[in-house]
Amino acid sequence: xxxxxxxxxxxxxxxxxxxxxxxxxxxxxxxxxxxxxxxxxxxxxxxxxxxxxxxxxxxxxxxxxxxxxxxxxxxxxxxxxxxxxxxxxxxxxxxxxxxxxxxxxxxxxxxxxxxxxxxxxxxxxxxxxxxxxxxxxxxxxxxxxxxxxxxxxxxxxxxxxxxxxxxxxxxxxxxxxxxxxxxxxxxxxxxxxxxxxxxxxxxxxxxxxxxxxxxxxxxxxxxxxxxxxxxxxxxxxxxxxxxxxxxxxxxxxxxxxxxxxxxxxxxxxxxxxxxxxxxxxxxxxxxxxxxxx
Amino acid sequence: xxxxxxxxxxxxxxxxxxxxxxxxxxxxxxxxxxxxxxxxxxxxxxxxxxxxxxxxxxxxxxxxxxxxxxxxxxxxxxxxxxxxxxxxxxxxxxxxxxxxxxxxxxxxxxxxxxxxxxxxxxxxxxxxxxxxxxxxxxxxxxxxxxxxxxxxxxxxxxxxxxxxxxxxxxxxxxxxxxxxxxxxxxxxxxxxxxxxxxxxxxxxxxxxxxxxxxxxxxxxxxxxxxxxxxxxxxxxxxxxxxxxxxxxxxxxxxxxxxxxxxxxxxxxxxxxxxxxxxxxxxxxxxxxxxxxx
Numbered sequence: 001x002x003x004x005x006x007x008x009x010x011x012x013x014x015x016x017x018x019x020x021x022x023x024x025x026x027x028x029x030x031x032x033x034x035x036x037x038x039x040x041x042x043x044x045x046x047x048x049x050x051x052x053x054x055x056x057x058x059x060x061x062x063x064x065x066x067x068x069x070x071x072x073x074x075x076x077x078x079x080x081x082x083x084x085x086x087x088x089x090x091x092x093x094x095x096x097x098x099x100x101x102x103x104x105x106x107x108x109x110x111x112x113x114x115x116x117x118x119x120x121x122x123x124x125x126x127x128x129x130x131x132x133x134x135x136x137x138x139x140x141x142x143x144x145x146x147x148x149x150x151x152x153x154x155x156x157x158x159x160x161x162x163x164x165x166x167x168x169x170x171x172x173x174x175x176x177x178x179x180x181x182x183x184x185x186x187x188x189x190x191x192x193x194x195x196x197x198x199x200x201x202x203x204x205x206x207x208x209x210x211x212x213x214x215x216x217x218x219x220x221x222x223x224x225x226x227x228x229x230x231x232x233x234x235x236x237x238x239x240x241x242x243x244x245x246x247x248x249x250x251x252x253x254x255x256x257x258x259x260x261x262x263x264x265x266x267x268x269x270x271x272x273x274x275x276x277x278x279x280x281x282x283x284x285x286x287x288x289x290x291x292x293x
Numbered sequence: 294x295x296x297x298x299x300x301x302x303x304x305x306x307x308x309x310x311x312x313x314x315x316x317x318x319x320x321x322x323x324x325x326x327x328x329x330x331x332x333x334x335x336x337x338x339x340x341x342x343x344x345x346x347x348x349x350x351x352x353x354x355x356x357x358x359x360x361x362x363x364x365x366x367x368x369x370x371x372x373x374x375x376x377x378x379x380x381x382x383x384x385x386x387x388x389x390x391x392x393x394x395x396x397x398x399x400x401x402x403x404x405x406x407x408x409x410x411x412x413x414x415x416x417x418x419x420x421x422x423x424x425x426x427x428x429x430x431x432x433x434x435x436x437x438x439x440x441x442x443x444x445x446x447x448x449x450x451x452x453x454x455x456x457x458x459x460x461x462x463x464x465x466x467x468x469x470x471x472x473x474x475x476x477x478x479x480x481x482x483x484x485x486x487x488x489x490x491x492x493x494x495x496x497x498x499x500x501x502x503x504x505x506x507x508x509x510x511x512x513x514x515x516x517x518x519x520x521x522x523x524x525x526x527x528x529x530x531x532x533x534x535x536x537x538x539x540x541x542x543x544x545x546x547x548x549x550x551x552x553x554x555x556x557x558x559x560x561x562x563x564x565x566x567x568x569x570x571x572x573x574x575x576x577x578x579x580x581x582x583x584x585x586x
Binding site: 016023024025026027028029030050051052068069072205206229231232233236237238239262263264265266268269271272273274275276277278279281 | 309316317318319320321322323343344345361362365498499522524525526529530531532555556557558559561562564565566567568569570571572574
């Protein structure tokens, strides 16, 4: 790697990746090295090795996942729905280019098919090669890779999946449609009658509008909607929200147990992750009132 | 304010505060203005107004609290112990210079005395004047301000307090002793027999050693020790831990309710905040085994 990316600069203290998280904030990570750089038809892909967060996947200059904490996000978006659905057999993952969600799903022996629909094949190949700590080192024959637009994919699916996991990037550029109600309507259609869906719904602190809008959209389609949170240190604000929509009521959380090998998710996390801060509950109440009008 | 602090620089995009959080990470916040700057006998005190986090208190270049998210830390360190103690009347706050913890404690009508022991009077006066959003705008006659070293203060207290809240800064410089077992031994002595204490025990992600050591120290002194977490966006890693030590078992969490006005803490947060990620529970198990040997 000789050419330095436009997202990287060198000064007297070393090599730095600077993320312009928001208009008024810059976060710089000191790097050991740049491992891979490529401009795909969809986005700029960068893999770096940092001092504090280990290896990082960076898309269009924004850190997506790291080997230090990527497991938190991936475990939470995969295990909560897969633990709460009583008998999942067929799962659809939309997005999930780092392959970490598919890897977590493979821990369920009862799953028969895991379909991952990611628009950018280059991201999947990059993570398989340069981030095996996240993507996994082995290929599970139950995982089917589809390189297509998830929005189009769910238009053509009906009554097919037990669980749908929407692991999107931020709602800018191609991911915008993954936050719109037409998309969720098709997700509901693609689910079996007792199915459930989950999506990442951004930061309750910095993206409260998107979080509330997502919750409201899903609430207007599903009778049972629940938000849960986790902490993802490399995402702005740290606190991250997930919204789960289900056609059936969830099981009693106090009786749920979790028995897969994992670093973050545990039985006590599955039982407690739906406990929301007061200001988040207030935002959801307003979104709920608007959704059921 | 004409002179710029050594922690602040100006470039073509504006005025920035840059925090060197860790050796390999820099976070820059764009500022609207510098409100106050002073070198006290103990530390460099700075109050700035930022675009994304509102007003910030910065001590020796490290962001301590902000008007965007300071309520999370202060509510969690105050309300969890004050809700779980059955009949608190006299509370000791060690540190807590931003006065936010004392302000939360004042919401309990049953409290008769709130003693706050902060080493740096300048911090208290600065926050009262420049950060009333955190420190509060009114003086409650139950709050007694003592400007002294908390380590020395607890040496001379015995069987006096129902709840002791240790709101320390990071364990560097003068705060190092607030993380040592001799200090916690004196805290226990200063508590009534049915009293309980809580301290902030740093980040489970970036300070796992300090977190485990703190838990182990408190576990070796108190029969009942519990860790809980919250998300504090402006602290490194976002996830923050608190350790609670008690002479008596805690009440049944499923029966606890919280009824004070608050933004983050709610009944569901008090009930769920003790649910720990797997990797945190693993660290505590090791610390516990070492403590009870």
